[in-house]
Amino acid sequence: MISLAVLDMAGTTVADDGLVERAFTEAIGAVGVSERDDRFPDMLAHVRATMGQSKIVVFRALLAEDLAQQANSAFEQAYSRLVGQGLCEPVPGAEQAIRGLRARGVKVAFTTGFARPTQDAILDALGWRDLADLALTPGDAGRGRPYPDMVLTCLLRLGIEDVREVAVAGDTPSDVLSGRRAGASVVAGVLTGAGTAAELSGAGATHVLDSVADLPALLT
Missing domain, CATH: 1.10.150 (DNA polymerase; domain 1)
Incomplete structure (x- = not known):
């Protein structure tokens, strides 16, 4: 689960x-x-x-x-x-997917390669300050991707007992490597960003999805 x-x-x-x-x-x-x-x-x-x-x-x-x-x-x-300037939009279906996961009792954390001011600017622009349970930057965890630190920090701060209860989703090989190194049981690469299906699979993705909007169905 x-x-x-x-x-x-x-x-x-x-x-x-x-x-x-x-x-x-x-x-x-x-x-x-x-x-x-x-x-x-x-x-x-x-x-x-x-x-x-x-x-x-x-x-x-x-x-x-x-x-x-x-x-x-x-x-x-x-x-x-x-x-x-308004040049920031959510991936279609992302917000609905996050709300759906949380409604089912799944906690959600945002991670990024940006520093805190930039992450905050994005969350404010999208009205997402309260969308997830937690938002972390590399500075909050010690090291950024491809190290596992941010994933493991999310687990610790949100009181999750087992790394096997964690799913990670990202669009780059670095996201995938971070999730695999953290021991997450689901590490999904998504095709809405920088990585290709071959690159994500090569990095060790357990699944490759068209979009994060497909994640709730996968976890079900």
């Missing part, structure tokens, strides 16, 4: 529509790397390959520490501004 569903945000419950790449382009430009820079294509490729991971970790792989911190701050500001 599943007692907790841990759900990613951008690309899984929240439509991304290229916002991460737009914010990254602005952030990397703020530290001197324009789209015309020879380094830009490889940097963008790295961002795409590491979707779902903590953004400061992504920037640290590309830049020296001081520039990584500047770029991360610029990214959070850019993404929050785009969200504030």
